[in-house]
Amino acid sequence: MKQSWRLDTLAIHTGTDLAPQDVSPPLHMANTYIFDCAEQAAQAFDLEDQPIYTRWGNPTTTVMEQKVAALEGAEAAVATSSGMAAVTAALLALVESGDHVVATTGLYSGSYHFITEDLPRYGVATTLATATDPAAFEAALQPNTRVIYLESPGNPTLMLNDIAALADLARSRGILTIIDNTFATPFNQRPLEMDIDLVVHSATKFLGGHGDAMGGAVAGSARLIERILKGPIRRMGGCISPFNAWLISRGIMTFPLRMARHNANALQIATWLDSHPSVAWIRYPWHPSHPQVDLARRQMPGGGGGVVVFELRGGLPAGVELMNRVELCARTVSLGDVRSLITHPASTTHHSVPREVRLGAGITDGLVRFAVGLEDPEDIIADLDEALTSPS
Numbered sequence: 339m340k341q342s343w344r345l346d347t348l349a350i351h352t353g354t355d356l357a358p359q360d361v362s363p364p365l366h367m368a369n370t371y372i373f374d375c376a377e378q379a380a381q382a383f384d385l386e387d388q389p390i391y392t393r394w395g396n397p398t399t400t401v402m403e404q405k406v407a408a409l410e411g412a413e414a415a416v417a418t419s420s421g422m423a424a425v426t427a428a429l430l431a432l433v434e435s436g437d438h439v440v441a442t443t444g445l446y447s448g449s450y451h452f453i454t455e456d457l458p459r460y461g462v463a464t465t466l467a468t469a470t471d472p473a474a475f476e477a478a479l480q481p482n483t484r485v486i487y488l489e490s491p492g493n494p495t496l497m498l499n500d501i502a503a504l505a506d507l508a509r510s511r512g513i514l515t516i517i518d519n520t521f522a523t524p525f526n527q528r529p530l531e532m533d534i535d536l537v538v539h540s541a542t543k544f545l546g547g548h549g550d551a552m553g554g555a556v557a558g559s560a561r562l563i564e565r566i567l568k569g570p571i572r573r574m575g576g577c578i579s580p581f582n583a584w585l586i587s588r589g590i591m592t593f594p595l596r597m598a599r600h601n602a603n604a605l606q607i608a609t610w611l612d613s614h615p616s617v618a619w620i621r622y623p624w625h626p627s628h629p630q631v632d633l634a635r636r637q638m639p640g641g642g643g644g645v646v647v648f649e650l651r652g653g654l655p656a657g658v659e660l661m662n663r664v665e666l667c668a669r670t671v672s673l674g675d676v677r678s679l680i681t682h683p684a685s686t687t688h689h690s691v692p693r694e695v696r697l698g699a700g701i702t703d704g705l706v707r708f709a710v711g712l713e714d715p716e717d718i719i720a721d722l723d724e725a726l727t728s729p730s
C-alpha cells in the first residue's frame with residue numbers, strides 16, 4: 339500500500355499483498371490454524387503474529403479490516419458481525435460503571451436503545467442532546483462524561499452534527515468521541531481527519547453494498563482498536579464470518595464508484611421530489627433547502643449520500659398508498675443497496691409507536707425514507723411518479 343494512493347486505488351489494492359499470487363483475495367473458511375510444533379504454538383500465542391482461531395482473527399477478515407482502515411485513513415480497524423456489534427463493542431471498550439455518555443439525538447434505533455436502556459443497566463448514565471448546536475450540546479457534559487457518541491447525518495431527519503466543533507469540544511475536555519459514519523461513508527465524510535477518535539460502520543449498508551452480507555467495523559488508532567478486539571470482540575464474540583468479510587471486501591472494491599452514483603442519483607431525485615405537487619418538503623444534505631447545506635458541503639465534500647427523506651402532503655394514507663404502488667423500488671427497511679429501497683415509517687417500522695412519541699422523534703405522518711439505488715435515475719423517477727397520488 340502506497341502512501342499516495344487515492345480512495346479508488348486503496349479500495350481495490352489494500353490487502354492484496356496478504357496473498358500476492360491471488361488476483362482476488364481468497365476465502366479462508368477455517369476455524370483454527372494448525373501449528374508446526376509446540377514451540378511455534380507458544381510463539382503464536384505470545385506474539386499473535388499468525389492466525390490461531392477465527393474469533394481472534396482470520397486472514398480473510400484481515401483483508402476487510404485493512405480496506406476499511408485505508409478508506410477511513412485509520413491506523414487500524416476491526417471487523418464485526420454487524421453494525422450493532424461495532425456500535426456496542428466500541429462503547430463497551432471505552433466505558434465502565436460510573437461513567438457518563440452524551441449521545442446526539444437522531445440515532446439509529448438499535449444504537450438509541452442500547453445507549454438509553456442497556457448502558458444504564460451496567461451503571462453507565464447517558465444523556466441525549468441535540469448536536470446540531472455544539473454550544474447547547476456542551477451543557478449536557480458532566481465531570482464524569484467519558485464518551486461523546488455522534489451520528490451524522492442523523493436518522494431519519496438527516497440533520498447534521500458539526501463534527502469538527504464537537505471533536506474540538508471533546509478533546510478540550512479529555513472526552514473520547516465515536517461517530518457512526520454509515521450514512522455518510524468515508525467517500526463523503528472523513529471523521530478521523532476532523533479529530534474524532536473512533537468511526538463505527540454498518541458494513542451491511544454501503545460498504546458491502548449488495549444487500550447480501552451483514553457486517554460492521556470500527557476504525558481508529560491502533561491502541562483503541564486493540565482494546566476493542568481484545569475486549570468485546572474476542573470475549574463477547576461479535577466477530578464476523580470470514581465469508582461475510584470476503585463479500586464485504588468484494589463490495590468495497592467498487593464502493594467508491596457506487597457511492598459516486600448513489601450521491602448523484604440521490605441529489606437528482608431530491609431535486610425532482612422538491613418540485614412534485616404531492617410532496618410538502620424534502621430533506622437532503624446537499625440540497626439548497628437543507629438548513630445546514632453549508633456545513634454539509636464543508637463536512638461532506640464528497641457528496642450528500644444515498645438517502646433522501648420527504649414528507650407527503652397527504653399524510654398517513656398517502657404514505658400507505660405510495661408504499662403499495664411502487665414497483666421498481668423495494669418496500670423494505672435498510673439502505674446502501676444497489677436497489678432502491680423505500681420505507682414509510684409511520685405505517686410500517688413505527689406503526690406501533692404512540693403518535694406523540696413518533697412525532698417527537700421527527701417521524702411525521704407523511705415521512706418517507708428513500709434509500710436511492712443505482713438504477714437509472716429516470717427509471718426511479720418514473721416509478722415514484724406513477725406511485726405518488728395527486729393531492730386531491
Ligand SMILES: *Cc1c(COP(=O)(O)O)cnc(C)c1O
Nearest residue numbers: 420421422446518520540542553
Ligand atoms: C443499519 C445501521 C446500523 C446497524 O447495523 P446492522 O448491520 O444492521 O447491525 C447502525 N447504524 C446505522 C446508521 C445504520 O444504518
